[in-house]
Amino acid sequence: MATSLTFTTPKLTNSFSSPSLRTLYSKLSIPLSLSLTLSSSSSFSSSYSSHFLSDPRTLTCLPLYHRRPLSHYRDRRRGFASARADSENGAETTRHYDFDLFTIGAGSGGVRASRYAANSGASVAICELPFSTISSETTGGVGGTCVLRGCVPKKLLVYASKFSHEFEESHGFGWKYEAEPKHDWNTLMANKNAELQRLTGIYKNILKNAGVTLIEGRGKIVDPHTVDVDGKLYSARHILVSVGGRPFIPEIPGSEYAIDSDAALDLPSKPTKIAIVGGGYIALEFAGIFNGLTSSVHVFIRQKKVLRGFDEEIRDFVEEQMSLRGIEFHTEESPQAIIKSADGSLSLKTNKGTVEGFSHVMFATGRRPNTKNLGLETVGVKMTENGAIEVDEYSRTSVPSIWAVGDVTDRLNLTPVALMEGMALTKTLFQNEPTKPDYRDVPSAVFSQPPIGQVGLTEEQAIQEYGDVDIFTANFRPLKATLSGLPDRVFMKLVVCAKTNKVLGLHMCGDDSPEIVQGFAVAVKAGLTKADFDATVGIHPTAAEELVTMRTPTRKIRKTSEGKTDREAKAAAGV
Ligand SMILES: NC(=O)C1=CN([C@@H]2O[C@H](COP(=O)(O)OP(=O)(O)OC[C@H]3O[C@@H](n4cnc5c(N)ncnc54)[C@H](OP(=O)(O)O)[C@@H]3O)[C@@H](O)[C@H]2O)C=CC1
Numbered sequence: 001m002a003t004s005l006t007f008t009t010p011k012l013t014n015s016f017s018s019p020s021l022r023t024l025y026s027k028l029s030i031p032l033s034l035s036l037t038l039s040s041s042s043s044f045s046s047s048y049s050s051h052f053l054s055d056p057r058t059l060t061c062l063p064l065y066h067r068r069p070l071s072h073y074r075d076r077r078r079g080f081a082s083a084r085a086d087s088e089n090g091a092e093t094t095r096h097y098d099f100d101l102f103t104i105g106a107g108s109g110g111v112r113a114s115r116y117a118a119n120s121g122a123s124v125a126i127c128e129l130p131f132s133t134i135s136s137e138t139t140g141g142v143g144g145t146c147v148l149r150g151c152v153p154k155k156l157l158v159y160a161s162k163f164s165h166e167f168e169e170s171h172g173f174g175w176k177y178e179a180e181p182k183h184d185w186n187t188l189m190a191n192k193n194a195e196l197q198r199l200t201g202i203y204k205n206i207l208k209n210a211g212v213t214l215i216e217g218r219g220k221i222v223d224p225h226t227v228d229v230d231g232k233l234y235s236a237r238h239i240l241v242s243v244g245g246r247p248f249i250p251e252i253p254g255s256e257y258a259i260d261s262d263a264a265l266d267l268p269s270k271p272t273k274i275a276i277v278g279g280g281y282i283a284l285e286f287a288g289i290f291n292g293l294t295s296s297v298h299v300f301i302r303q304k305k306v307l308r309g310f311d312e313e314i315r316d317f318v319e320e321q322m323s324l325r326g327i328e329f330h331t332e333e334s335p336q337a338i339i340k341s342a343d344g345s346l347s348l349k350t351n352k353g354t355v356e357g358f359s360h361v362m363f364a365t366g367r368r369p370n371t372k373n374l375g376l377e378t379v380g381v382k383m384t385e386n387g388a389i390e391v392d393e394y395s396r397t398s399v400p401s402i403w404a405v406g407d408v409t410d411r412l413n414l415t416p417v418a419l420m421e422g423m424a425l426t427k428t429l430f431q432n433e434p435t436k437p438d439y440r441d442v443p444s445a446v447f448s449q450p451p452i453g454q455v456g457l458t459e460e461q462a463i464q465e466y467g468d469v470d471i472f473t474a475n476f477r478p479l480k481a482t483l484s485g486l487p488d489r490v491f492m493k494l495v496v497c498a499k500t501n502k503v504l505g506l507h508m509c510g511d512d513s514p515e516i517v518q519g520f521a522v523a524v525k526a527g528l529t530k531a532d533f534d535a536t537v538g539i540h541p542t543a544a545e546e547l548v549t550m551r552t553p554t555r556k557i558r559k560t561s562e563g564k565t566d567r568e569a570k571a572a573a574g575v
């Protein structure tokens with residue numbers, strides 16, 4: 001994480017590459033008196049690129065400048081004056097660059113920043129490796145992790161796998177089948193891959209329509225304003241690194257037999273029995289996918305519980321519900337070796353013993369920033385120990401003309417956060433509006449089965465930060481389970497500040513949690529109180545209505561005079 005950095009805040013940089021001042025004024029038909037005033041800022045010429053001027057849509061708009069009040073020009077001058085400070089950043093204001101922005105990596109953050117920069121009038125290029133479902137040093141694809149190897153294909157597989165539970169549920173509602181429904185893996189893979197091809201095409205079009213130049217190849221930074229793509233050099237006033245991350249597999253004997261999440265999304269055949277190492281988002285999501293598709297699933301976690309960092313009750317609840325669906329959890333077991341038998345099956349040796357007979361062993365042990373061979377060390381971009389690019393609050397690296405967004409910075413590794421960072425960067429660089437991404441109350445979901453949705457503080461974080469909190473919980477059997485006869489339950493929790501009545505956190509595990517929590521995240525982000533929740537009428541019968549009908553606190557946690565919570569005080573006193 002880059003929180004301890006003290007880089008300077010970015011200068012306002014209305015920084016477009018530069019046609020000559022005189023030509024620009026004549027094209028804009030700005031009166032000489034005004035142009036003289038403007039020229040005193042010395043950087044108006046750097047405000048619009050040749051691309052901007054050659055765009056016919058732009059030229060038809062230019063006379064509008066005549067009609068703008070003088071204050072408009074004064075405001076712009078403020079921006080341009082600070083653009084002069086670019087020279088302090090190593091960007092020569094008089095130098096012509098091929099592009100205002102050159103982005104390396106066309107994933108969520110890179111695409112978002114590039115197309116919004118282009119929409120703001122900047123000339124933009126983006127480079128990306130050729131498409132493949134599995135990423136490598138030479139393959140990637142426009143769309144990046146989310147679209148090609150993460151959120152999207154994962155969610156398609158989640159949808160595929162949910163049917164088996166629904167078939168089971170259906171019996172209690174009177175459905176009978178002559179034979180058990182069968183799943184065809186090849187159909188799923190073919191349809192999923194066709195969708196990925198469609199999406200990468202859509203993203204190429206999105207870039208094209210925004211006027212972004214797409215260059216296929218591997219980008220490498222050679223100096224603070226130059227990127228080499230497979231031997232061809234491109235200069236840019238700003239360089240954005242948005243290359244994301246890659247799955248990380250710890251080196252243990254036999255790790256070459258293990259698959260990662262890229263491979264797990266594109267297997268030639270369905271696993272019969274799979275070991276999944278790790279207890280994070282990816283591990284739980286794939287455990288649900290393969291369990292739903294009727295593989296035998298074993299999850300190995302080195303902690304006592306899954307999902308470190310999540311609310312403790314949610315951690316317990318999801319593990320219990322997943323176990324009830326047939327997933328076997330091996331807790332406090334660390335992998336030591338993978339052994340391949342003569343029949344091709346795999347065994348996983350851990351600190352507690354060996355489990356045999358796996359067709360696949362998958363590691364979901366985190367992801368690492370993709371910062372190798374990018375030339376970052378050569379130009380002096382600072383990185384953390386795990387290879388993440390260090391950035392300030394505006395996504396600026398230690399080299400002033402180089403910026404980074406998304407997973408490569410290892411801040412909050414979620415697609416919507418990368419989008420937010422990309423948007424903020426565009427505003428900072430090309431809209432005269434320095435903008436910091438806002439990481440408060442970012443909601444997130446785990447598409448496990450059942451899924452989790454959460455926003456705001458966990459109970460543990462709230463106690464730490466506020467001391468006195470009221471906890472409201474609901475743990476119930478949803479209506480559907482009454483006839484399905486399955487042991488499915490739903491858990492919900494509201495964490496409320498005892499002093500202000502503000503809802504500090506909201507957590508849910510059960511069907512539709514991500515969809516429900518997205519809506520409630522607005523309320524939490526807006527700082528609404530428990531009284532506001534109570535004043536909202538429920539929608540009946542839904543699971544979500546519980547969130548506005550939890551009247552009595554499950555527990556009230558209060559700091560004692562020694563600064564301990566009631567709970568800690570009782571534990572210390574042995575009661
Ligand atoms: N739905 C979503 O929004 C999704 C988001 N993501 C994002 O992708 C990123 C990567 O996800 P994921 O891979 O699940 O990573 P996480 O960091 O969430 O989880 C990694 C898991 O692997 C364990 N682990 C790490 N190293 C080892 C090791 N050497 N041996 C055994 N266990 C190990 C960790 O244990 P321990 O807790 O002890 O460190 C942890 O349980 C996350 O940052 C997440 O934000 C991914 C998928 C979906």
Ligand SMILES: N[C@@H](CCC(=O)N[C@@H](CSSC[C@H](NC(=O)CC[C@H](N)C(=O)O)C(=O)NCC(=O)O)C(=O)NCC(=O)O)C(=O)O
Pocket residue numbers: 107108109111112113115143146147152199202415416419
């Ligand atoms: N919420 C929908 C998501 C569907 C969706 O957004 N699909 C995306 C692809 S995956 S999502 C990939 C991700 N897009 C988004 O997250 C879009 C989010 C929202 N629409 C927004 O504009 O903020 C991204 O990488 N964005 C970069 C950028 O927008 O610049 C798409 O392009 N669909 C077109 C189609 O299907 O025809 C669902 O769950 O069904």
